[in-house]
Amino acid sequence: MSAPSTTRFCARLVRRQLVLAVRRPIEIGNPLLFFAMVVALFPLGLGPAPGQLATFAPGILWIIALLSNLLTSDGVFRSDFDDGSLEQLLLSPQPLYLSVLAYIAAHWLITGLLLALVSPLFALMLNLPGAAIGSLVASLLLGTAVLSLLGGIGAALTVGLKRGGMLISLLILPLYMPVLIFGSAAVKAAVTGAPVGPYLALLGAMLSLAIALAPMAIAAGLRISIDA
Amino acid sequence: MYFQSLNELLHMDGHGAFVWTAYIITIAVIAVILVAPLRRQRGFLRQLAGELRRQQGDASSPGDN
Amino acid sequence: MWSFFHKLGSPPWLYGISGSILRWLLPLTLLALVAGMVWGLLFTAPDFRQGNSYRIIYIHVPAAVVALAGYYVMALAGAVNLIWKMKMADVAMKAAAPIGAALTFIALLTGAIWGKPTWGTWWVWDARITSMLILLFLYLGVVALYEAFDNKEAAGKACAVLSLVGMVNIPIIYKSVDWWYSLHQPASIKFTGESTIDPSMLYPLLLMITAFYALFTCCLLMNMRAELLRRESRTNWVRKLAQGAGRG
Numbered sequence: 001m002s003a004p005s006t007t008r009f010c011a012r013l014v015r016r017q018l019v020l021a022v023r024r025p026i027e028i029g030n031p032l033l034f035f036a037m038v039v040a041l042f043p044l045g046l047g048p049a050p051g052q053l054a055t056f057a058p059g060i061l062w063i064i065a066l067l068s069n070l071l072t073s074d075g076v077f078r079s080d081f082d083d084g085s086l087e088q089l090l091l092s093p094q095p096l097y098l099s100v101l102a103y104i105a106a107h108w109l110i111t112g113l114l115l116a117l118v119s120p121l122f123a124l125m126l127n128l129p130g131a132a133i134g135s136l137v138a139s140l141l142l143g144t145a146v147l148s149l150l151g152g153i154g155a156a157l158t159v160g161l162k163r164g165g166m167l168i169s170l171l172i173l174p175l176y177m178p179v180l181i182f183g184s185a186a187v188k189a190a191v192t193g194a195p196v197g198p199y200l201a202l203l204g205a206m207l208s209l210a211i212a213l214a215p216m217a218i219a220a221g222l223r224i225s226i227d228a
Numbered sequence: 229m230y231f232q233s234l235n236e237l238l239h240m241d242g243h244g245a246f247v248w249t250a251y252i253i254t255i256a257v258i259a260v261i262l263v264a265p266l267r268r269q270r271g272f273l274r275q276l277a278g279e280l281r282r283q284q285g286d287a288s289s290p291g292d293n
Numbered sequence: 294m295w296s297f298f299h300k301l302g303s304p305p306w307l308y309g310i311s312g313s314i315l316r317w318l319l320p321l322t323l324l325a326l327v328a329g330m331v332w333g334l335l336f337t338a339p340d341f342r343q344g345n346s347y348r349i350i351y352i353h354v355p356a357a358v359v360a361l362a363g364y365y366v367m368a369l370a371g372a373v374n375l376i377w378k379m380k381m382a383d384v385a386m387k388a389a390a391p392i393g394a395a396l397t398f399i400a401l402l403t404g405a406i407w408g409k410p411t412w413g414t415w416w417v418w419d420a421r422i423t424s425m426l427i428l429l430f431l432y433l434g435v436v437a438l439y440e441a442f443d444n445k446e447a448a449g450k451a452c453a454v455l456s457l458v459g460m461v462n463i464p465i466i467y468k469s470v471d472w473w474y475s476l477h478q479p480a481s482i483k484f485t486g487e488s489t490i491d492p493s494m495l496y497p498l499l500l501m502i503t504a505f506y507a508l509f510t511c512c513l514l515m516n517m518r519a520e521l522l523r524r525e526s527r528t529n530w531v532r533k534l535a536q537g538a539g540r541g
């Protein structure tokens with residue numbers, strides 16, 4: 001059997017991760033459920049006044065998206081590390097940079113993309129003005145991709161540790177902050193009628209930078225974790 | 229010297245409490261980061277010396293126990 | 294030139310040379326710290342706007358400056374460890390993290406204490422303060438990650454990757470927080486702006502900044518020495534040292 005080309009190899013990796021996720025629908029459902037539940041917590045804590053909720057809605061929605069991304073990041077490499085297929089991946093002749101990117105892409109498809117697609121529903125529950133929903137979805141699409149890449153770094157560094165769960169949030173949350181700032185600012189700008197383009201452009205710039213650099217850090221982290 | 233008396237120095241026109249707290253905490257933290265490695269080093273050397281002595285004792289007089 | 298690098302990789306040589314450096318650098322550092330503090334506390338006139346509370350500047354600014362510089366020292370040491378696999382760089386990186394965290398803590402705490410009489414509040418979500426808080430989290434993240442690994446070689450490499458990722462992120466975080474703050478800046482708090490500082494205040498400040506750099510160097514060397522002994526505990530030179538210390 002000849003080795004598949006790099007593109008086909010990565011496509012297969014993505015497909016494999018997606019199939020694994022579809023076989024366990026609860027894994028896909030969990031982040032969305034988490035999102036819905038935390039959205040329900042905020043009116044209980046802040047009071048149900050629609051005006052007040054609408055002011056906080058961009059920040060609330062973005063923070064929840066960030067947290068649900070953080071919670072799922074921990075598991076990106078976990079099962080493959082446990083059953084040894086990660087070690088096989090490191091030994092394979094394929095460039096690790098691209099295969100790691102495939103893992104992250106799959107993670108983004110099952111968390112970030114879905115989250116962005118269902119976010120309008122939750123936005124309406126928090127009384128976010130309809131005009132801002134388009135930019136909420138757009139900012140989440142771009143921003144969660146950056147979050148997935150950064151989360152992958154934390155996941156790669158902690159995958160070999162038994163209690164990585166709490167540690168990964170300490171490592172990764174400081175890195176999430178710029179995304180949170182520009183993501184929620186984009187939605188706020190849309191609420192007030194200001195142009196959203198610059199914020200989305202900045203998120204796009206962060207995404208380009210993260211795509212260029214994060215896979216290298218992830219690859220290095222995986223090598224270290226496998227060696228340990 | 230800017231201040232006329234010790235009282236003035238401690239009081240600093242009402243800001244004394246803030247200034248002195250800041251300085252005292254800083255000095256305490258500096259003391260901790262300076263003393264901690266020294267203590268660690270000394271403790272380690274003492275422990276290792278003890279281990280070596282025990283090993284030598286075992287090697288030189290194995291019939292004692 | 295190369296022999297110098299080879300020596301740098303030799304633990305007994307490093308232990309000896311750092312000992313002889315510390316012998317004069319440590320007293321000098323303590324002297325500079327005391328002199329700078331006494332100068333700043335006693336021999337400078339109060340600021341015409343902030344009164345005496347501005348005297349906190351002599352510990353606040355140096356701590357902040359060196360805390361930030363310390364992060365770069367840590368990240369560069371990590372990079373050297375990753376690229377050239379120099380063990381001593383790993384030791385340096387591990388030694389730098391807790392000192393940096395302590396200095397960041399000093400900067401945040403003195404900033405809060407300074408803020409109360411000056412702005413009337415302990416804490417402001419100002420760009421610089423927020424960035425310093427994030428810097429503290431980055432330092433603590435490195436310390437926590439190091440402790441989490443059982444295999445210390447892997448721990449050093451993992452922390453090196455993490456601190457390099459942090460180094461790339463620090464300017465981005467700083468810029469975005471700065472921008473975010475200028476968007477939200479509440480009007481009630483006025484900053485003094487970049488007014489030119491009087492030489493009579495500048496000289497003690499420069500002395501304190503130098504003293505804090507020296508303090509960082511001293512603590513770094515001392516932490517490295519303790520760590521060197523722990524790592525080299527099976528070797529002859531450490532055993533000899535221990536026997537000497539045990540007799541003394």
